[in-house]
Amino acid sequence: MAKLGAKATMKLEMLEDSQRKVERIRALTEQYAGARSGQDQFMMNIIRTATYLQRALMMNGFGTMADSANQIVMLARRGGTPATKARNLREHTGTLMGALERGMKGVRVADVEAQAKKAAKTAGG
Secondary structure (H helix, E strand, C coil), X not given: CCCXXXXXXXXXXXXXXXXXXXXXXXXHHHHHHHCCCCHHHHHHHHHHHHHHHHHHHHHCCCHHHHHHHHHHHHHHHCCCCHHHXXXXXXXXXXXXXXXXXXXXXXXXXXXXXXXXXXXXXXXXX
16 A cells, blocks of 8 residues: 555544544434433533534535534534434434545545656656
8 A cells, every 4th residue: 555645644634533523423422312311411512522523624625524514513402302313413423424434535545646646747757
């Protein structure tokens, strides 16, 4: 496997950090679903983590993933039964995790292609 460039490495590190944040949201969602009382504390932590995630994704040029994180924030703030909230949060965290994995693969592929193009340019030039 080729060594990644600096930009790709930074993006991958940010996406890996984002995956950890989504895992945290997933864990908080499960705690929320299982709690009989004090569910508000879990919602506040979900909102805080998802807001941080949204900002990080937006600042690094991953707008569609940032929109998904924002949907998690909106779901957490919206009213409804705990079962419905938990189901929707599970669904959205799963969707966001898949998007992050595809984003990581896309960064790797784009960097390998850029390095191959640069190598061909230097060899031919």
